[in-house]
Amino acid sequence: MTGVAIIGLQWGDEGKGKISYLLSRDAEYVVRFQGGANAGHTVVLDDRELRFNMLPAGSASGAKPCIASGTVVDLSEVLEEIELLKSIGINTQPLISRNACIVLPIHKELDSMIEQIRSSEAIGTTRRGIGPAYSDKALRIGIKIEDLLDSGSLKSKIKLIEDFHKLPVGDIEEWVELAEKFSGNICDLEIILNDELDRGKRIIFEGAQGTLLDIDQGTYPYVTSSNTTIGAVFTSCGVGPRKISEIIGVMKAYTTRVGAGVFPTELKNREGDILREKGREYGTTTGRPRRVGWLDIPLLRYSIMINSIDWIALTKLDVLGGIRKIKICIEYDINGERVEMAPPNVRTLEKAKPVYIHLDGWSALTREEWKKVAVKGWDALPENAKTYIEIIEKLLSRPIKLVSVGASAGMEVAK
């Protein structure tokens, strides 16, 4: 089988967009299977930054973009990103599952309202209407893409949402027009993906957000409203687990988080500010500064365990260049006990005190120098950078097969 899943191992923003692009180059299809326009996946081609919120970033490689049933779709974003692909010479229409629910204007409004009500306990959502769209789906009052094509029943469905929320859904004429425009691509995606996998076609399943933002396995309530972990591939796409032959975890060389919630290795000092600036750690979707911290092995061990990760793609290694001493949290002290695996419970995790090892850093390299490293390959990496990677591999018991040393495609090293 030739299904390949890409899963974020931290709190999102691990650089899945670039990895998905690289792995999609020889794929037939690339699929977004959860979340909505809260994601911000970036691909940098020849110094041009392409940002995807709704389509899989891997589609910049020419693989056919697909949007599966378990997503919540923002149709205006889809339209914009079709144009974005056109601007790089890719003329394509995404295949969209008829069963995917849509994000309505009311969902964005409700997202902001709930955040305001939560006040000091706000999640820090992207305000893209994700939580309310998924909650309407769970309440079985969500509107599916195919409903937009059936004007007869659409009215009563809209009335149900309006009666429930006691608010107008907002102008959805535009949505109906877009759905009509896309009608040729609204399909039984489950059948297509299964048939193509059976025929040996390579399909990339591009995860959004990260494992620690998973609604069940993440740091609830400071999570997103979908499952971001491997199971979502199967439930969202209707593809069975045996059809996925490779599960790849993407992790950054340090940790970041947007929005509120527990963060054991967070750096709230100047070191953190430096890392944020060096890594340009500002949200792709919202522009918000990201919280930053050292690598957290216990959390990564948990992510690797629950996703059955086969191998790891490590990103932003270049950002750590120039830092004299680099720390890695290898275990926690929780109530005086040493713990190697993060507990799947936020209250316990909040008590975790990181136990660090200290490693010597390596000099800062210019972009041009990193480019040369990428051309020459593994041996050209600074010695201490290689040691950093090898220690992580040992601590996580997984190989790191790909190391990204710059935002652009081409600035990576295979191991």
Ligand code: IMP
């Ligand atoms: P929501 O998904 O907009 O409801 O936001 C819920 C939480 O997930 C917030 O902490 C967001 O910052 C976070 N989040 C959502 N999408 C992303 C993403 O693509 N990268 C990083 N954090 C995200």
